[in-house]
Amino acid sequence: MLTNRQLGVTIFITILGLAAAYALHLALAIGFAFGLSTLVLFIWRGGAAPGNILQSMWEGVKHTKEVIWILALVGVVIPTWTASGTIPYMIDLGLRVVDPSYFLTFSFVLSACISMLLGTSTGTLSSVGIPLIGLALLLQIPLPIVAGALVSGAFVGDRTSPFSSANRLVASSTGVSVKDLFKALLPTTIGAGVITFGFFLFSDLNGVWHHGEKAWLQQQFGTGFTYSIWLLFPVILLLLSILLRFKTRNGFLLSIACAIGIGFIYQGVTWYEWLHAMWFGYHSILFDSLQTKGLSNMVELIVLIGLAGAFNGILEENRVLQSYMQKLMGGRSASLFSATFRTSLFGLGLGLVSCTQTLPIMMSGRSLLPFWEERFPRSQLARVVADSSLILAAMIPWNMLAIVCGTIVGVPVEHYVGYAPFLWALPLCTLVWSYAWRSRGKAFG
Incomplete structure (x- = not known):
């Protein structure tokens, strides 16, 4: 388990490395390697055996096949x-x-x-x-x-x-x-x-x-x-x-x-x-x-995706983020609008760090479900996950999904994202709907 400080440092170095590589027109895999190395170092210092770390990395890579x-x-x-x-x-x-x-x-x-x-x-x-x-x-x-x-x-x-x-x-x-x-x-x-x-x-x-x-x-x-x-x-x-x-x-x-x-x-x-x-x-x-x-x-992008898979493998195997979720969601008094906003931010953060679409969907859904069931229907969480974690991944330049889409159409995500209103309108629409649901009751559920 990572401490709050170690998790913050890992996230900061990962995003900084990716952003720096992008700004300097370097291979994104170079920037991402700094975040992966930092995560490996902290997990190893926390007591994980090197063999187990390598195994979790390999399992993560296999998921990106x-x-x-x-x-x-x-x-x-x-x-x-x-x-x-x-x-x-x-x-x-x-x-x-x-x-x-x-x-x-x-x-x-x-x-x-x-x-x-x-x-x-x-x-x-x-x-x-x-x-x-x-x-x-x-x-x-x-x-x-x-x-x-x-x-x-x-x-x-x-x-x-x-x-x-x-x-x-x-x-x-x-x-x-x-x-x-x-x-x-x-x-x-x-x-x-x-x-x-x-x-x-x-x-x-x-x-x-x-x-x-x-x-x-x-x-x-x-x-x-x-x-x-x-x-x-x-x-x-x-x-x-x-x-x-x-x-x-x-x-x-x-x-x-x-x-x-x-x-x-x-x-x-x-x-x-x-x-x-x-x-x-x-x-x-x-x-x-x-x-x-x-x-x-495509070789450079394939290397990046392999590294992202290794990163996700460590996160999943060591359950790095689970203990922070309840803190993120706030108390039981949180409104649907507040829960929607926090869940969307959580999905965005996972998309920034994990470089996948799958991990944000799974973690936002499975890990936050117990909190949501205390106050709101499951269908509302499903809507929020689909309108945030699923979609936001397509707007992050170093996310696997965005890379594949940009590669097929031949236009980098940062060039077309401003002209893709379906991607950025959905998170806004889901916030508006959550606010309206709070005002009008569960008939909207």
Whole structure:
């Protein structure tokens, strides 16, 4: 167990190291290593055996395996989809179908619908986000606001869809059914959704692209690629695999294999060109807008995620934070608004330190449930966790979830977060709803 001073020092060094690395444009893994080293030192001085510390670190790393797989496969899927002609074909199709005047609104609505169907932000951003980002680049719409629309839509389903693993984790951690959780989330979902839709509609109506001509954009890449309806199959295969509840990484692998096969047949891509594109990214002399990153660009992020997993392993194994929770929540006289505010701060703090979405959800739900049950329905805690711990992780630049999202859309989280109102409107809406619930009673529960 850490003392208050040791815990404070660990948190301070972790956040300071990450912030310094970010400000100095160094690898975030370097900054995070200082916090991890500090935690290991304090745990060791507290009497933990080195072997046990290493074991807990390894268990934590193993929990990040799926995230590492996805991040690595994202580094491969984007260049393979591009080299096979899939992304160029989808962009040219989009130029004939999408009205640029309402591009942001369309992107948000489409992303929200797909995410509710798939239940995953990663799958949504990969299947519809990548081509829409390419289309926005050609339409000269600022990429940060497009990324904000796509990420906002992706988290509608990531948080709300019954098929979402994050949604089910919230339900299991707070002891409510998925059906009851959906009912509890409905008011703030509607509130944040209306705010977000209005934000992007207003942006579209006032954007310079609203009056732009699209005639000259009818076809951009047809001279460099052989087009066929079969070029859509890698994306369709990814969507189907997620709908059929395959593991996400298996869906990516199937899609990559399909793209490689199609690229051989239609574009004549050689094995050397495939390997070069997958490792270094796709590069074209003809089309500057199709340049992508490859697997080599993901190594730094994979190291960071591994270190974050080791950090979480130590926190969970040694139950570092549990004893401080009751103090954080205050006494039994705390109002729902106060409890909501404190729980949100707790989730934010965990997201800043742990670099995950899972740990804040689990600890906020399971550890705070006994306190909440003394005064409020479980459904209210579930709502607060979903509107704070789940969502706030997506706004922290060094959080695994934010890193994966930013990597897929090609825009760092700090650039798009101001244009992702669904993320920051939900914590505000849940505070307002908790205040209203206090005033009107448990009929809102």
